[in-house]
Structures are given as structure tokens and as C-alpha cells.
Amino acid sequence: MALTRAGALRLHTQWLPGRGDGPRSDGPAVVLLHGLVMDNLSSFYSTLAGPLSRAGHPVLLYDQRGHGRSERPPTGYDRDTAVADLAALLAVLGLDHRPVHLIGNSYGGALALHTALVRPDLVASLVLIEAQLTGDWIEEMTDTLSVAALGLEDGRLRAQLAALGQRKEARLTAGADALLNHTTLIEDIAAGRAFTARDFARLDRPVLAVYGEHSELLPGARELAAQAADCELCVLPDVGHTVLKDATAGLRDAVLARLRGRVGAVAG
Structure with missing residues (x-):
């Protein structure tokens, strides 16, 4: 790698x-x-x-x-x-x-x-x-990602996973939070169009x-x-x-x- x-x-x-x-x-x-x-x-x-x-x-x-x-x-x-x-x-x-x-x-x-x-x-x-x-997959995906972003925003899920020893899951959750809440990913997808x-x-x-x-x-x-x-x-x-x-x-x-x-x- x-x-x-x-x-x-x-x-x-x-x-x-x-x-x-x-x-x-x-x-x-x-x-x-x-x-x-x-x-x-x-x-x-x-x-x-x-x-x-x-x-x-x-x-x-x-x-x-x-x-x-x-x-x-x-x-x-x-x-x-x-x-x-x-x-x-x-x-x-x-x-x-x-x-x-x-x-x-x-x-x-x-x-x-x-x-x-x-x-x-x-x-x-x-x-x-x-x-x-x-179809409406862009709108549906944008809605799904927006809901996920709200759920990750306060960091409690990541802390709970870490406390349970689920380090891989906690790391993936931290990456998802960074993508969804600290980049333009959701906005960029929403601005696209279906084929x-x-x-x-x-x-x-x-x-x-x-x-x-x-x-x-x-x-x-x-x-x-x-x-x-x-x-x-x-x-x-x-x-x-x-x-x-x-x-x-x-x-x-x-x-x-x-x-x-x-x-x-x-x-x-």
C-alpha cells in the first residue's frame, strides 16, 4: 500500500x-x-x-x-x-x-x-x-446522508463504540463524521443529476x-x-x-x- x-x-x-x-x-x-x-x-x-x-x-x-x-x-x-x-x-x-x-x-x-x-x-x-x-436516488441519498450527519455530529456514537472496544467501527464512524459534517460531500452530491x-x-x-x-x-x-x-x-x-x-x-x-x-x- x-x-x-x-x-x-x-x-x-x-x-x-x-x-x-x-x-x-x-x-x-x-x-x-x-x-x-x-x-x-x-x-x-x-x-x-x-x-x-x-x-x-x-x-x-x-x-x-x-x-x-x-x-x-x-x-x-x-x-x-x-x-x-x-x-x-x-x-x-x-x-x-x-x-x-x-x-x-x-x-x-x-x-x-x-x-x-x-x-x-x-x-x-x-x-x-x-x-x-x-429516479430520485440523488434526493434520497442526500436525505439519508443528511440524517446520518446529524446523528454523528455530537460524537457520542463514536465514544460509545470506543468504550466498547470496537476500534475499527469507531474509526469508520469518525471518518464518516469528518466526511459528512466537515466537507462539501452532501452538497456536491445534491448538486448532481440522475442519468x-x-x-x-x-x-x-x-x-x-x-x-x-x-x-x-x-x-x-x-x-x-x-x-x-x-x-x-x-x-x-x-x-x-x-x-x-x-x-x-x-x-x-x-x-x-x-x-x-x-x-x-x-x-x-
């Missing part, structure tokens, strides 16, 4: 070289984008990062701005700035010479899709895992969308599949929004199969 300077920001990164009998390690990198606030790169450790690396895919994980061990500036939590952070990171690591495969979970999926729309030169393909796409059918129609990168059959976000994924030129929708049974955690095996198999097809197409 390392702190890597990407523009004016230091981002916590981890690089896993491709191993095994799969694609060569000099093939397109896979970049993993985690979700918001309580999430960080560690959510991919035992779920996707290891299996992808063992299958021969070089993998980049990083804590996004303000998350995990990355620096937490007071501003810059909109999607355009997130894309700029990613572009700067790829450049400084020498990974900007060819497009990368982006895999995003939850809000990380929304960032992956936005990247493909505004910087398609960076993107070889997309895997969207339970990404928020359409539209027009966005999906102009998407020119292949997409695998993986959702749980009980997910409230599934209608947006179906609209994406209907409008995008190359989108495969994979619906995993008996799970909702927690696909990454609770349907890891099915997700892993779908992602590896998709990447094998894409690498084969590039090689051919």
Missing part, C-alpha cells in the same frame, strides 16, 4: 499484478471504485481484487477522495472532480497509455459510468454493481450491470440495458443491494467471464 500523489491530492492506493495463467500482466488494468462514506478499497480485498489478480488481471484499488487513508480536502466531492482524480492517478502510475476496465460498486458504479461518458478515452469497459442510475436515457444511448463502451433481484435499483439497470448499445444485465437471485458482500461468488463468475471475453476480443 502507498500514498500516491495525484494532482494536488494524495490517494491511498494498492496495486496487484496479474498472476496465474490468465491474460498477461501488461494487459489492460482493472480499476476498482468503492462506494460512499463508510466504504473504502478494503471492500474489494476478499471479493474481487484477489480473484481478478489470480486470473491474470492487473488490479488497481484506491481510496477515493476523503475516504479510507486518502487525504480529505474540504471540497471536491462532485463526479467531475472524481473523474479528474482518477485521470491524475492513472497518469502518475503510468496507466493512461491504454484504457482500463472500470468496476464500480454502488456509488462507485455511478462514478464509473460518468467516467465513460465524459472521458471515454480512459475506459475499455464497465462493470456496474448495484449502481444508482435513475437519463439519452446518457445511456450515447454510451459507447461495453457494460456489464450486476444487480440483485430484490434491488430497488433494478429498474434503472433495465433502462440502461434497453438503451445502451452494448449492455449485459446480470440479475443475481435472493439478494438486494448487497451483491458485493452477499453474492460474491455469482458476481465474481460474471465479472471474470465478461473480462475473458473482452480480453479475447482485444487480443484477436
Whole structure:
């Protein structure tokens, strides 16, 4: 693990070289984008990062701005700035010479899709895992984060967790408090917009969308599949929004199969 300077920001990164009998390690990198606030790169450790690396895919994980061990500036939590952070990171690591495969979970999926729309030169393909796409999700997320911010503001929850010896939970809670109450994250998300059918129609990168059959976000994924030129929708049974955690095996198999097809197409 390392702190890597990407523009004016230091981002916590981890690089896993491709191993095994799969694609060569000099093939397109896979970049993993985690979700918001309580999430960080560690959510991919035992779920996707290891299996992808063992299958021969070089993998980049990083804590996004303000998350995990990355620096937490007071501003810059909109999607355009997130894309700029990613572009700067790829450049400084020498990974900007060819497009990368982006895999995003939850809000990380929304960032992956936005990247493909505004910087398609960076993107070889997309895997969207339970990404928020359409409907009132921005308003709903803003409301949820605002309520969470109020609950964290006085610090009592963090103190209670620390007193109970739950140091990891206390640390995550402290990070969430810092993000929600001491940065513009909530305001920046509220100023964004949901994706539209027009966005999906102009998407020119292949997409695998993986959702749980009980997910409230599934209608947006179906609209994406209907409008995008190359989108495969994979619906995993008996799970909702927690696909990454609770349907890891099915997700892993779908992602590896998709990447094998894409690498084969590039090689051919």
C-alpha cells in the first residue's frame, strides 16, 4: 500500500499484478471504485481484487477522495472532480497509455459510468454493481446522508463504540463524521443529476450491470440495458443491494467471464 500523489491530492492506493495463467500482466488494468462514506478499497480485498489478480488481471484499488487513508480536502466531492482524480492517478502510475476496465460498486458504479461518458478515452469497459442510475436516488441519498450527519455530529456514537472496544467501527464512524459534517460531500452530491436515457444511448463502451433481484435499483439497470448499445444485465437471485458482500461468488463468475471475453476480443 502507498500514498500516491495525484494532482494536488494524495490517494491511498494498492496495486496487484496479474498472476496465474490468465491474460498477461501488461494487459489492460482493472480499476476498482468503492462506494460512499463508510466504504473504502478494503471492500474489494476478499471479493474481487484477489480473484481478478489470480486470473491474470492487473488490479488497481484506491481510496477515493476523503475516504479510507486518502487525504480529505474540504471540497471536491462532485463526479467531475472524481473523474479528474482518477485521470491524475492513472497518469502518475503510468496507466493512461491504454484504457482500463472500470468496476464500480454502488456509488462507485455511478462514478464509473460518468467516467465513460465524459472521458471515454480512459475506459475499455464497465462493470456496474448495484449502481444508482435513475429516479430520485440523488434526493434520497442526500436525505439519508443528511440524517446520518446529524446523528454523528455530537460524537457520542463514536465514544460509545470506543468504550466498547470496537476500534475499527469507531474509526469508520469518525471518518464518516469528518466526511459528512466537515466537507462539501452532501452538497456536491445534491448538486448532481440522475442519468437519463439519452446518457445511456450515447454510451459507447461495453457494460456489464450486476444487480440483485430484490434491488430497488433494478429498474434503472433495465433502462440502461434497453438503451445502451452494448449492455449485459446480470440479475443475481435472493439478494438486494448487497451483491458485493452477499453474492460474491455469482458476481465474481460474471465479472471474470465478461473480462475473458473482452480480453479475447482485444487480443484477436
